[in-house]
Amino acid sequence: MATKDIKPEDPRIDPKTGEFRVLAPGFTFKTVTAKIADIVLTPTTSLGWFALFSVGGAVATLVIVAVTWLFLKGTGIWAVSQPVGWGFAIINFVWWIGIGHAGTLISAILLLFKQQWRNSINRFAEAMTIFAVVCAGLFPLIHVGRPWLAYWLFPLPNTMNVWPQFRSPLLWDVFAVSTYATISIVFWYVGLIPDFGTMRDRAKTKFAAYIYGLLSLGWRGSVRHWVRYETASLLLAGLATPLVLSVHTVISFDFAVAVIPGWHTTIFPPYFVAGAVYSGFAMVLTLAIPLRKFYKLEGLVTDRHMDNMGKVMLTTGLIVAYGYGMEVFMAWYSASHWEFFMMWNRMFGPMGWSYWMLIACNIAIPLTTLWVRKWRTNMTFMFVMSLIVNTGMWFERFVIVVTSLYRDFLPSSWGTYRATKWDYMTYFGTMGLFTALFLLFVRFLPMIPMNEIKMMLPSAKITAKAKPAVGAGD
Template sequence: MQNAEELRAIRQRLQPPMVEGEHTFGSVSDKIGDLTLKKKTPFHWFIGLGISFLIAQLLLFTVVYLVVTGIGIWGNNQPIGWAFDIINFVWWIGIGHAGTLISAILLLLNQKWRTSINRFAEAMTLFAVACAGLFPLLHTGRPWLAYWLFPYPNTMGMWPQFRSPLMWDVFAVSTYATVSALFWYVGLIPDLATLRDRAKNKYFKVVYGLLAMGWRGSARHWHRYEIAYLLLAGLSTPLVLSVHSIVSFDFSVAQLPGWHATIFPPYFVAGAIFAGFAMVLILCIPLRKWYGMEDFITHTHLVLMGKVMLATGLIVVYGYAMEAFFGWYSANEYEYFMIKNRIWAGPYWWFYWLLILCNGLSIQLLWFKRFRESTFWLFVISIIVSIGMWLERFVIIVTSLHRDFLPSSWSMYSPTIFDITMFAGTIGFFFTLIYLFVRFLPIISIFEVRTLLPDAQVAHGHHGAHDGDDVHGESQNFTEGVNESTDRESKRELETPTDDRGKYHGK
């Protein structure tokens, strides 16, 4: 048993508790639920929403002007046929990916720290995908005919062209948006029921009640719920990897030097997760402070996110290095010219070095505990990374396009005011949605945080009647002593061999 205590101390150091402070099931429910139900809406919420909403008006204005005028109001023109519209699309989609990574991949990897950040990370995914979708939609030029992208029998006798990566994009992004919304909603159902049962206001009660669909926490329901949730996580994992791979196909399937590279899918996926974690940190650092959620989004969470950012950032840096290496090693004069033009000889060289500064150098600070453990530095580095990831897409898209195969068509790109208002407008729109979300829905998954509390563990003492042999009992104590966190799975595994559960399953 002394051994177990030592192990416990080691485990404590390796896996600090995910919920800090003294909490019970009730206090967790109150603390998170009251943000939406009881607490007076803080003044800064109105200011934040007001500013975001005003910025979102830029989007409304630009979209209206664009629809009545045409996409000529943007700065992209031959040979730079793609610019802000696709840069911002990829940027937003990438940001969304961290939400799915946190909710799905970390769930499958049994990472308990995802529990208190998955809810708003998923919300972030949804809102980011909504912003992303606007760009290609409006770039079609006639957004009211965007339904032509879907395969349906029509009087024109036409079908979409499925060999085009742009069609793949339609399927990938629409599936991604749908599955993310489903995942988010399924996760919300039990918490909506909590809010329904706690709401005093009649209208809130009715709305939450309708959304919760009469959830009552029945064991049979939970059983299917958990299966569905786990399967959704299993389905979202290949989905999230495929979405950004397909987004990268938009480039890599083309013959253009600077785009036509096999490294693109993994490099884009890593970049997406990198950018997404930066955005999660940007959102959760102020959120936990303003709403006093430090007990649930602990310092450990921030440090872990910093580590994920460092790891994915290094993969991205490897991608930059390989792009440059391919350009040289391919011995292809167009490839070599592209990389030379991108890095030092071309007019946009400083964009490349700004990108290296933001994405390559700034994250090196995260190697040091001093920076990684400082909320301030994590926030600053996250903002730098977000800028860096935007620059990355600018470098890939604009510097590859502006020096065409034909020198006579070479040109320069600069955004118009409408490119900028549209991008700024989506940021306003995104934060408007985030503000509404933190006001009306629980920002942390209440029922999942309950499972993190030590009380949520079923003590195995009651098995006494079944437990015949000592070995079994000892191994159970051992796990219980060591695992402060909810390591229910391993407990079950230890139990299985001597357990007579099969009897009750009729097998």
Template sequence: MATKEKINDPMLDPKTGEYAVIGPGQTFKSVTDTISKIVLTAHTPVGWFLGLLMAGGLATGLLIGLTWLVLKGVGIWGITIPGAWGFAIINFVWWIGIGHAGTLISAILLLFKQGWRNSINRFAEAMTIFAVVCAGMFPLIHVGRPWLGYWLFPYPNTMNVWPQWRSPLAWDVFAVSTYATISVVFWYIGMIPDFGTLRDRAKSPLAQYCYGLLSLGWRGSTRHWMRYESASLLLAGLSTPLVLSVHTVISFDFAVAALAGWHTTIFPPYFVAGAVYSGFAMVLTLAIPIRKLYHLEHIITLRHLDNMAKVMLVTGFIVCYGYGMEVFMAWYSASHWEFFMMWNRMFGPMGWAYGILILTNLAIPLTTLWFRKLRVNTTYLFILSIIVNIGMWFERFVIVVTSLYRDYLPSSWGTYKATRWDYLIYVGTLGLFTFLFFLFVRFLPMIPMSELRTMLPQTKIRPGGPVAETNIEEAV
């Protein structure tokens, strides 16, 4: 498929016809400079302040919403009986799902030796952590008295009361807290060598001091590196089953309940695939503006965008299979309740939500992502990633709301209508997420410099013979 204009594109590898993972002519110094100057510059771009201000404004909305919630109770939300779960649980599942792509990129792709992930794994991990921050808040505030949230943990107390281990709520506490801890540790361990670089390159004493503390005195000793590599691989190997288990446990919150539309065995794989789908969409939403604004096109190349779009295509089809299976099982189970749930989901009063879900999660992405032209078109991908994020939010909306508000007994049917507080808190978490992300790109190395160096041709050492002086001078 190599047309003439493509051959002339310097970003294309002439051997494979694929886009290069890293732009040509890079050296150890140039990649270090590109990334460290974003953090160490004395001139913060004005746009950064504007963005921080806007995101901070929205996050203030979250603060107001939470304050009012604590003062008045969960009655300010649209939750009722039977629709007791509402926005809090929708947002919880949505945010956790977004986090999953970060772990997938940092862990699973590392185990599969997908070198291209090195450019995007750091900020995908940051995305994970900030998404988990937003997600973890929701079950806590949904329990009604968040100041007693520590009751969820097993600790010896004078009441002589312990958690109930057969409840998915207790499993959730373990899964989400482990996920948050391991993600933070993995993220921080990954940054230690880069903190060392920043410490050595910082000019101001304050930056030297701060990055010096964070680097723990890293000096790049080979013995340290080898143990470090072992620990990184182990953490990746541990994060992989972890990330799969977290969304599985979350799907148990639903699947353990005896409610039509929730009580199904397909939920764990279907939730995990949906999580990865929305997570990759969010990585694209973040990566496309960042590479543009910080001129990182030679480090986060079209190859990355192309590959991420392909992962979305695959996981999108798994999600599509999940939707199909739900419909099939509703019919095949010959259960009146299952059948009615599905009919109500598609054509009931909230059928519009199902329509949006099919359009945004299946119809638009799964027909267009086949085309490489569209996969490397940044504008299209950016819009598409937002469409998929919306779609995945609606998926959780459909699952939570349409199963609850029309349950077994028609006399107990109700409806669900979110209040302005629901919207404020949701939009507030978007603000908090963006706010944290702005701080991250300014103060932390958003691309792992040490891992990027390993991808340069200069690292090759010819076995046995003397040095492979892979024309460093020429590259400079």
């Protein structure tokens, strides 16, 4: 639609396609390197960075305090009890993992679909994935009660001759999430190797050159290496694609395999994956909008990126809306008393506010406004929208976990759920941890892949015509 509301002479628009440009015109190989590498290699760190880092670090201490107390006292300090045996820990786990999914979608699926615009945002989206998985992984680990025995989850030989139970979706989770974390880190690192080479060669101090040199493994840009590198990247993308779809599917099995009304549905896997991508893109926007303003990267992360990410959110948001609709429909169509009551209770019971919060944040606000291109490229609007969607997705996890559990089959065993301060401290603490890790990444690693941007420049086009002065070939 909305091509009309932007004047055709707008310099941001590529006249050939009528779309926003992926990169602002005027970049050369040299300016791309300088722009991206110098953010990291500058000896001065801005005060804004320190301010944000202290806030992130301060908030992260909450998680340290909360986890220390948890280890001393046990999971009783949380609000989990009967009948709500799964509380904030699993809500936050699913929420964080979901956020991570957008990074893999951008780096892997969009690579396979040859969506070149992804090149500018894939590095930091993937960093976001890794840090989100770090935050997510913390929750099941501390929820096991005796975290020093967490290695029992793995099939390791032990003196008791006890082995894990492979028919449980919770054990599948162990394999899905650990594979996801490993492959994400490997994919990210492989992408960084050539850029570490560039950083090594540009570093002004010996120490920086030494560190980046070690990390680059001695990369020298031989085209033979590049061919293998490209094959490996493509294969990793091809492997990460089914992986990312499987991870949230397996997580949804944790619920769907149970017989609790509100959990026992086949819509969960696709709806979890779409929700994951939805919240993940929202988080990418939350990070990208301040980042590109602060480091003046508007030429590399352009309105095209914002526009496209808005469209992806719109699509996945519609899938999520379909999931909600289907849940309501099946509650009626199943003719099961328990399913029907669960849905009624979810909407109009004592915790009904959380359901309407989720509908407002995930459907009512974003899915009516994201259709308009002018708004999709309005940064203030998109930033606020991304925060709303992330809140909404957190409430989705809350609704699924809590409102399905607190009033199930037997009214005599109904209960309620009220998170304690330790629950909140752990949750907000992981946000601080995420912020701090992300700021360290921005300061010490190139946040946009230089070699992939160079591939997209007009000067990278191979032309057949020979220079007149050259008598090559004889």
